[in-house]
Amino acid sequence: MLLLDGKKLADELKSEIKTEVDQLVSQGKKQPHLAAILVGTDGGSLTYVGHKVKACEQVGFKSTMLHFDSAMTEAELLQEVAKLNADPDVDGFIVQLPLPAHISADKVIMAIDPSKDVDGFHPVNVGKVTLGLPAFVSATPLGITKILERYNIETSGKHCVVVGRSNIVGRPMSILMSGQLPTGNATVTVCHSRTKNLKDITLQADIIIAALGKPEFLTGDMVREGAVVIDVGTTRVTDTTSKAGWRLKGDVKFDDVSKKASAITPVPGGVGPMTVVSLLLNTLQAAKQKL
Ligand code: GUN
Numbered sequence: 001m002l003l004l005d006g007k008k009l010a011d012e013l014k015s016e017i018k019t020e021v022d023q024l025v026s027q028g029k030k031q032p033h034l035a036a037i038l039v040g041t042d043g044g045s046l047t048y049v050g051h052k053v054k055a056c057e058q059v060g061f062k063s064t065m066l067h068f069d070s071a072m073t074e075a076e077l078l079q080e081v082a083k084l085n086a087d088p089d090v091d092g093f094i095v096q097l098p099l100p101a102h103i104s105a106d107k108v109i110m111a112i113d114p115s116k117d118v119d120g121f122h123p124v125n126v127g128k129v130t131l132g133l134p135a136f137v138s139a140t141p142l143g144i145t146k147i148l149e150r151y152n153i154e155t156s157g158k159h160c161v162v163v164g165r166s167n168i169v170g171r172p173m174s175i176l177m178s179g180q181l182p183t184g185n186a187t188v189t190v191c192h193s194r195t196k197n198l199k200d201i202t203l204q205a206d207i208i209i210a211a212l213g214k215p216e217f218l219t220g221d222m223v224r225e226g227a228v229v230i231d232v233g234t235t236r237v238t239d240t241t242s243k244a245g246w247r248l249k250g251d252v253k254f255d256d257v258s259k260k261a262s263a264i265t266p267v268p269g270g271v272g273p274m275t276v277v278s279l280l281l282n283t284l285q286a287a288k289q290k291l
Helices: 004-028 043-059 075-087 105-111 124-130 139-150 170-178 200-204 272-288
Strands: 033-039 060-070 092-095 159-163 189-190 209-210 228-231 235-238 246-249
Touching: 004 043, 004 139, 004 272, 033 043, 033 075, 033 272, 043 060, 043 272, 075 092, 075 105, 092 105, 092 272, 105 189, 124 170, 139 170, 139 272, 159 170, 159 200, 170 189, 170 209, 189 200
Parallel strands: 033 060, 033 092, 159 189, 159 209, 209 228
Antiparallel strands: 235 246
C-alpha cells in the first residue's frame, strides 16, 4: 500500500513556489499578496485561516488577515469585499466559509472579482472550469489533482466514484475527473445522500474520493482490492487523550481500508496540506496574470 503523503508533497510544492517568488522579487516585482476574511470564531475556520497565513509566510507571500465579529452585517462584509476588489496590492483573496447564518455566502461569493477569486468559488470560475477553460480551480479539488499527478496515478478510463456533491469538493471534483486533463478522462459516478446501494457502486470503483463529511463512513467492505482512496474528510471528534480535546477524523476508516487500497491519503497529512498549497498556487497565478 502506497501512502499518498500530502504533507510531503505540499512541502515540495511550497519550496517550488518560494523559488518562483524569490525570482519575481529579485526582478523587482512585488510579492504576491493573499488576503483572507474571517467572520466569527468558528474553531475550524480559525485553524484553517491560520494555516493559510503561515503558508504565505513560508513561500514569501504577503498576507493580510481581516477578522470580524460574527455580528458583522452582510452589507458590511460586502463593503470589505469591494475594498479588496479595488485594492491594487491584493492579488487574490478568500472569504472563509461557513459564514454566520444571517449572511448569504452566495451573495458574498458573487461579489468577489473573479480575477481575485483564488478559492475558485465564483460562478465565472466554476463555469470556466466546467468548460475546460483556464480559471481558478477550487483549492481542494486542485490539491487532489496534484496528488494524482505527482504520484502518477492513472485516471484515464478508470471508474472514479465521488461520494459527496458539495459545491466546494464533490461537484468540481467530478467535473475535473471526467474532463480532458492529464488527471481526468475517468468515468465518474457521483454518489450522495439519496444514492441507493452505495456499497454496490463503491465496490466498482478504481478511484474513490470520499468527501461527504461523515467520519469513518467508508469502511473496508465498501472498497475493491487495489482501489485508490482519497479522503477529504476533516471532522473534529472529541478525544480526551489529546491536548486540544479533539482530533481530526477522515471520511475513511483508515485501518480497515488501507488493507484493501493500493494507495490512500491519511488524515491528517493528506488532502488538507494540499488544499492550502493549492490556494498559494492560485494566488501566484493571480499575481503573475497582473505582471
Ligand atoms: N471552508 C472550508 N473549506 C474552505 C475553502 O477551501 N475556502 C474557504 N473560503 N472556506 C472554506
